[in-house]
Amino acid sequence: MKALPILSQKRILTGDHFQSxxxxxxxxxxxxxxxxxxxxxxTPSTSIMEHVAKRLPHLEGxxxxxxxxxEIASITAVIGSSWTRQKSMTATSGPGFSLMQEGIxxxxxxxxxxxxxxxxxxxPSTGLPTFPAQGELMQSHFGSHGDYLIPTFVPSSVQECFDFTVEAFNTAEALRTPVFVQSDQVLSTLKERYTIPANSDIEIINRGVPDSEKVVWKGETISSTLVPPMNCFGEEKKAFSTxxxxxxxGHVDLTPGTYKKLVTRLDAKIRTYQHLLPQSEKYEIDDAELIIVAYGSxxxxxxxAINLAREDGxxxxxxxxxxxWPFPVDDMRKTIGDRPVLVVEMSKGQLIWPVERFLRKEVSHLAEYFGSIPPPSMIVKKINSTMEVMN
Known part of the structure; x- marks a missing residue:
């Protein structure tokens, strides 16, 4: 383990680190x-911004x-920056995410x-600025008006905060789309070991350029029909964006047929390559008589709780x-089958909605939204009561 060299001029700090x-x-x-x-x-996203502020000016290029x-200026600045072919991002939380919805x-x-x-x-509102929750699951899909679909990754460890952010940039570049990494307050401050791979082991994808080779992502060639190459401002070919x-x-066309074709394609390009996105982790699933669905911290x-329950038989x-998002419907149905399900979440019921909808059945539910992760003892108690009803 070694201390993180904050002012390093290296872009990729290969090795083991202990950070948030x-x-x-x-x-x-x-x-x-x-x-x-x-x-x-x-709060609690600020340290992302602070860390980038320390590191980014020291990098080449x-x-x-x-x-x-x-936050309104932030998201629109990110959009403008990206249209100069600059890989761009922002980070926010709660009320800031709400303010960004039109820009999204x-x-x-x-x-x-x-x-x-x-x-x-x-x-809602200022709420609990320094406590965790999982109340933006629906907002990440339906926060802005109209029909759209944005890939949304939900890490559960410090390692996945790194991995999924790399994945988010590659997804954004390959599919020409905004991408969310949806963390929570616990993960934001939690410190544990994570590993940054060697440069050669990190796949880097760049968006398509007109009249050049097609984008290849995870071994698959991305369709230029679904994802057209991107003319950017300041380049030889004119760029249009509206x-x-x-x-x-990019030229304005308000006819119903063009609009429907556009919205259909924007959805199709995400769903067509959904299988390339992170899907799920299956833990102690093979012989399970009850399956818990959860995410994040x-x-x-x-x-x-599962380990404790298994010790009890x-x-x-x-x-x-x-x-x-997009919700891994096929993977979940194939994995769970007709077995009973318990949804555990830090919201009043945002995760249970897609689970019940896509599994097409009622499921048990533990919804805790008191500003803390539900402790294992509480989950074990719910497991016991759920399995009593099953028997």
Missing amino acids: GNVSAAEGALAAGLQGYYGYPI HTAFLQCED GLGSFTETPLVLVNVMRGG GLSHDET TARSVKR KKVGLYRLKTI
Whole structure:
């Protein structure tokens, strides 16, 4: 283990480190090729911004860091930066995520590659700024108006904060889309060991360029019909971008047929390559008579509860989501089958909605939203009562 060299001129700090989830996410962004960060400080995401501010100016090449006047300016600056072919991101939490929703819709509709790390905290409003929650599951899908789909990764460890941020940049570049990494307050400050791979072991994807080779991502060639190459501002070929309905070249076209074709393609390009996104972790699942569905830091407590339950002879397993949107419907149905399900989450009931919808059955539910991860003892108690009803 070695101390993190904050002012290192190396972009990728290969080796083992002991740091927080926020720092790990910042290092993931740098490893993926981050060039521009535009943000506004807000608890508990601020240390991402602080770490990038320390590291980014010391890296080679054209880089930019700007503390904006608010979150609306932040997300629109990220969009503008990306249209100069700069890999760009921001990070926020709670109220800041709400303020960014119009810009997120613009980013989706204009097919702008960008990454947004959202560190969830208790809400609504100011709520519980320094306590964890999982109340933005629905907002990450339906927060802006209209029909759109944004890949949303949900890490459960400091290692995954790094890995999923790299994955987010590659997904954004390959599919020309905003991508969310949805962490929470616990992971933001939790410190544990994580490993940054060697440069050669980190796949780096760059968006398509007109009249050049097609993008290859995880061994698959990305369709230029679904994901058109991106003309960027300041380059030889003219670039067009608008929040109005438009054709493949970016020119305004308000006819119903063009609009429907555009919205259909934007959804299809995500779903077509969904199998390349992180899906799930299956823990003690093979012989499980009851399967718990959870994600994020909640899943850490669930694992401990499962171990305790198994010591007591109860066969329980975990289906842990790694990607929330698009929801891994086929993977979940295949894994769970007709077995009973218990959903455990830090919200009043946002995760249970897609689980019941896509499994097409009622499931048991432990919803705790008191500003803390439900402890293993509470989960074990719910496991016992659920299995009593089953028997």
